[in-house]
Amino acid sequence: MERVIGTVTRGLRCPIINEGDNIESIVVDSVMKAVEQGEFTPQDKDIVAITESIVARAQGNYATTAQIATDIQAKFSDNTVGVIFPILSRNRFATLLRGISMGAKKVVIMFSYPSDEVGNHLVELDHLDEKGINPWTDVLDEKTFRDQFGYGKHTFTGVDYIAYYKEVAEQAGAECDVIFANNAKAILDYTKHVLACDIHTRIRTKRILKAEGAETVYTLDDILNHAIDGSGFNSKYGLLGSNKSTEDRVKLFPHNAQPVVDKIQQTLSEKTGKQLEVMVYGDGAFKDPAGKIWELADPVVSPAFTAGLDGTPNEVKLKYLADNNFSDLKGDALKDAISEYIKNKQTDLVGQMEAQGTTPRRLTDLIGSLADLTSGSGDKGTPIVYIQGYFDNYTV
Numbered sequence: 001m002e003r004v005i006g007t008v009t010r011g012l013r014c015p016i017i018n019e020g021d022n023i024e025s026i027v028v029d030s031v032m033k034a035v036e037q038g039e040f041t042p043q044d045k046d047i048v049a050i051t052e053s054i055v056a057r058a059q060g061n062y063a064t065t066a067q068i069a070t071d072i073q074a075k076f077s078d079n080t081v082g083v084i085f086p087i088l089s090r091n092r093f094a095t096l097l098r099g100i101s102m103g104a105k106k107v108v109i110m111f112s113y114p115s116d117e118v119g120n121h122l123v124e125l126d127h128l129d130e131k132g133i134n135p136w137t138d139v140l141d142e143k144t145f146r147d148q149f150g151y152g153k154h155t156f157t158g159v160d161y162i163a164y165y166k167e168v169a170e171q172a173g174a175e176c177d178v179i180f181a182n183n184a185k186a187i188l189d190y191t192k193h194v195l196a197c198d199i200h201t202r203i204r205t206k207r208i209l210k211a212e213g214a215e216t217v218y219t220l221d222d223i224l225n226h227a228i229d230g231s232g233f234n235s236k237y238g239l240l241g242s243n244k245s246t247e248d249r250v251k252l253f254p255h256n257a258q259p260v261v262d263k264i265q266q267t268l269s270e271k272t273g274k275q276l277e278v279m280v281y282g283d284g285a286f287k288d289p290a291g292k293i294w295e296l297a298d299p300v301v302s303p304a305f306t307a308g309l310d311g312t313p314n315e316v317k318l319k320y321l322a323d324n325n326f327s328d329l330k331g332d333a334l335k336d337a338i339s340e341y342i343k344n345k346q347t348d349l350v351g352q353m354e355a356q357g358t359t360p361r362r363l364t365d366l367i368g369s370l371a372d373l374t375s376g377s378g379d380k381g382t383p384i385v386y387i388q389g390y391f392d393n394y395t396v
Contacts, residue, residue: 007389009374010040011382014054023050023058024263030384032271040388042272045308047387048264049371052282052303053243054383055254061232063224065172065248068099068239071228075218076104076195082187084110085198085205088120088154088161092297093197094168095244096220100195101172108190109165113140113180117198119293122161122180123149139189140180155291185212192216195223199240199299221299224252240299241282254280257304265306279305281385284369285361301368309367312360 014030017023027050035042072081081104086093101107113135114128115121128135131148140148142162153160162178169176179190184205187194193216196205202219209217221238224231234241234255241253254260261278268276282298302309325341371385 005389006392007387008040009370010034010386010388011374011380012384012386013381014384017054017057017383019057019060019062021058023055024260024267026054026058027264027384028267028271031268031386034386035272040386042268042274042276043388044275045391046274046276047309047367047385047390048268048276048278049281049367049385049387050261050264050279051371051375051383052241052254052257052280052298053251055257055260055280056232056251059232059254061234061252061255062245062249063099063228063231063233063239063242063252065095065099065102065250067228067231068096068224068250069103071223072100072103072195075222076193076216078105079193079216080104080106080108080191082108082110082191082194084184084187084194084196085112085117085201086165087116087118087197087199087297088122088159089297090157090159090164091244092242094164095247095250096197096239096242097165097168098172098248099250101169101174101176104174106175106177107169108177108179108187109169110187110190111162111178111180112182112198113145115292117201118295118297119287119291120154120161121292123152135182137183138181139183139186142178145178145180156293184208188212188214194218195220199297237299237303241297241303253282253298254303261304261306275308277306277308279309279364279367279371281364281368281371284372285365286369286373295369295372301362301372302364305364309363312362313366 012030012034014026017026027048031048034040081100083097083100086097086109111122114123114125127149133148151160166176166178177190184196185208192214194209194214196202196209196217196219198205206217206219220240221236223239224233225235225238227233232252232255234253237253242250245251257280261280265276265278279302281302283296283301285296285301287294367387367390370387374385375382
């Protein structure tokens, strides 16, 4: 019988994960339970994707605001700290800001505008045009911003992040000023000691600040990149990728997750006789068309994955072949011609017209985004995603 199903993605339920749990055993047991119940039959190149949250929870990779404050105090002493380019998120940044402010006497929060790095808007771009304000050159203080744009609330959360972040900082014991600018060096008119809180542009920001004479420059991956007073930590990403756990505690991005995926792959191979691939995933990399938010608030989509997930797809566009290479064929003849073309396609299709529009992003970014959309961010209870047929093509 002719196969009619391509890629299949399943969210797998598993127990609630607690600190100290054996995450490898829980993932393997959850997959094998689904297999034993007849949900699917494992095949070579199936993918097991695990949300970063349950890996970090099992590791106990947490830090308190007091521990963050200790690291901030050690790095900035009593200097005014410029907290620049924070993303607008109660889950991602508010608790970090509380810890940062506990470790400083004064902070100057510099918001990028009209939106943060991942697309959360403070003001619409059209409103800047109406007011004749150039976000690339104009530096606004809080009063000027309010006079021009009033008090706006986030489309989805209903939060006025300017007021909220200032309140968080002041309640943590720091004096707080607020400005708005998109050029990193603007902060140097207020302080020479800067914590750059952007995610994907942080290396450039640090370079610009150092070149312009900043005396102290750190990025979020420099904070909690080692244990502070017994805290969790992430040696590569520090506070990047962290999430709120409680009002005074954050869960960090999983630390050293590569042995986790390697062990799960080895155990599943032994139990199923198949070569499965395994990855840890966080935020997917996609943009919401309504809220304009680019989802990726983690430093990477996948902090750990097995070797078979390295690289990019090498695919041809079926509609291009049908409309161009084989435009004179129809029915079985067209199907056979396209199948034969795929079987004999080049190993590297970069630059070839037949591959245009196939989005050759990294496999882990594509698969991680698929897994993130499958598991969701709420109460689905499926932090393990099992993917079959992802590497199949029209001929398989």
